[in-house]
Amino acid sequence: MPELPEVETTRRGIEPHVIGRAVRGLILRRADLRWPFPQALQNLIGERITVAERRAKYLLLHSRPGAALLHLGMSGSLRIVDAGLPPRLHDHVDIVLDDGRALRFNDPRRFGALLWQVAGEVHPLLQGLGLEPLGPDFSGEHLFALSRGKRTTVKVFLMDQAVVVGVGNIYAAESLFRAGIDPRREAGKVSLARYQRLADAVRDILAHAITRGGTTLRDFLNPEGEPGYFEQELQVYGREGLPCRVCGTPLRHATLGQRATVWCPRCQR
DNA sequence: CATCGGACCTGTTAGC
DNA sequence: TGCTAACAGGTCCGAT
Numbered sequence: 286m287p288e289l290p291e292v293e294t295t296r297r298g299i300e301p302h303v304i305g306r307a308v309r310g311l312i313l314r315r316a317d318l319r320w321p322f323p324q325a326l327q328n329l330i331g332e333r334i335t336v337a338e339r340r341a342k343y344l345l346l347h348s349r350p351g352a353a354l355l356h357l358g359m360s361g362s363l364r365i366v367d368a369g370l371p372p373r374l375h376d377h378v379d380i381v382l383d384d385g386r387a388l389r390f391n392d393p394r395r396f397g398a399l400l401w402q403v404a405g406e407v408h409p410l411l412q413g414l415g416l417e418p419l420g421p422d423f424s425g426e427h428l429f430a431l432s433r434g435k436r437t438t439v440k441v442f443l444m445d446q447a448v449v450v451g452v453g454n455i456y457a458a459e460s461l462f463r464a465g466i467d468p469r470r471e472a473g474k475v476s477l478a479r480y481q482r483l484a485d486a487v488r489d490i491l492a493h494a495i496t497r498g499g500t501t502l503r504d505f506l507n508p509e510g511e512p513g514y515f516e517q518e519l520q521v522y523g524r525e526g527l528p529c530r531v532c533g534t535p536l537r538h539a540t541l542g543q544r545a546t547v548w549c550p551r552c553q554r
Numbered sequence: 555c556a557t558c559g560g561a562c563c564t565g566t567t568a569g570c
Numbered sequence: 571t572g573c574t575a576a577c578a579g580g581t582c583c584g585a586t
Contacts, residue, residue, distance in 0.1 A: 288579060319562070319582085342580075359580050360564075375564085394563045396580060410582095437557065446581075453579055502579065503566075522579095543559075545577080 287357045289418065289451025290494035290515065291505050292342045295363050298508030299388060300337040302365045303346060307333045312379040312387075314372065318397045319358065322378075325401040329353055329380070341414050341450035346380070346388075351404045353380065354411075358396030364389045365508050415448045418487050423449060425481030432480070435472040441542040442472035443483070452487060454544050455500055458522045460486040467553045468546050469539065493518075521547045 287295065308329045313322055332348035339345075344363075345352040355363070368379065368387040378390040378399055390399065402408040415431075416423045431448050432439075442448060443457045452460065461468045463486035466479055475483075499505060499513030502523070506512055520530055525538035529549040537550050 291579075319580095356580080358563090359578070392563095393565065394578090394580095396562065435556080441557090444580095455579060500579075505579075542557095544580095 287342060287361065287499070287505065288453035288456050289339075289342060289491055290456070290497075291499035291513065292344060292357060292451070293339055293495050294499040294507050294513060295357070296337055296339045296344055299344075299363055299365060302386065302508070303334045303337055303382065303388060305333060305335075307331065307383040308348070308380055309383050310379075310381040312381060314377050318361075318377060318392060318395045318399060319356075320398055320400065322399055323401045325351070325403070326353065326399065328401065340411055341417070341446060342453075343411065345402065347404075349404065351406075352402045354398070354400040354402045354408055355390065356398040356410075358392060358394060358398070360394040360504070361390065361392035361397035362504075362506060363508050364391070364506070364510065413447055414450050415446060416450070418449050418451055418484075418491055423484060423488065425477060425479075425484040428480040428484055429475075429477045432472040432475060437472050438468060438541050439466055439470045439472045439475050439483075440468035440546060443487070444542070444544075449487070451491065454546075455502075455519070455522045456487070456490055456494070458547055459490050459520055462521045462548060462553060463490060465553055467550075468541060468548050521549065523547070 328350045329348055334346050334348055336347040344355040366387055366389045368381050368385055375393045376389050376391050379387040381387045432442055435442055440457050443452055464483040494515040497513055497515040500515040501512035521536055524536050525547045526535055529536055532551045534549055534551040536547050539546050
């Protein structure tokens with residue numbers, strides 16, 4: 286489900302509810318999601334949450350001894366609920382706050398994660414991540430430099446979290462459409478000028494999607510329980526066979542890197 | 555090394 | 571209507 290805009294929407298939704306709150310308790314209704322919940326998570330209890338940070342598609346709830354590190358995987362979501370509200374199916378974890386509410390982590394497919402990052406350290410999962418696409422250093426030059434010699438497709442390259450973070454299957458397709466680049470192109474053969482267009486497209490689309498509250502295809506809801514509206518503006522994702530919104534040509538479909546890929550054969554070269 | 559495929563899960567939908 | 575197969579927003583890890 287969540288790519289960068291959905292994770293950022295989630296972060297903004299929970300931030301006002303968790304900042305300055307102390308953690309009263311942790312309810313773990315199972316022992317793991319993608320990985321076992323570490324014992325060190327108990328360090329959060331009694332501590333005050335100081336910062337709600339997003340890095341790539343991870344969320345970090347910082348406290349004095351360390352941070353709870355969350356990943357929403359394909360189907361995870363967070364909600365702010367009254368702590369007494371009975372849990373529903375796949376509500377795996379509650380972080381209970383001192384105001385009678387709780388941050389509730391729901392994840393049907395259980396590809397998500399809840400881990401612990403010791404204060405002053407960087408969790409191994411966060412090491413080796415690429416640039417933030419909305420940060421100051423992300424650029425066409427960066428994409429161009431890292432892509433030299435790469436035989437993979439430009440779409441798979443763009444979704445490599447070691448290159449640039451936060452771009453998943455939806456936004457990769459949309460960005461390549463905006464930049465006019467055929468997703469099947471060999472990454473190492475795309476020109477600097479085209480990577481500059483692509484970097485601009487990634488930045489613009491992600492930033493705009495955040496203002497729309499993300500993309501709700503089936504079940505993404507922000508922590509207030511509201512959907513996102515960016516899907517109304519999707520140009521290619523999920524539209525295979527339908528006419529291109531720009532030129533009317535039927536959109537093509539192929540599988541790249543085991544992911545469904547859609548593009549306009551006329552607008553994207 | 556870079557690249558590829560399998561694996562981890564459940565829920566929904568398309569197709570027979 | 572009911573069953574089955576395919577597919578879904580992610581990414582780690584092992585094999586090649």
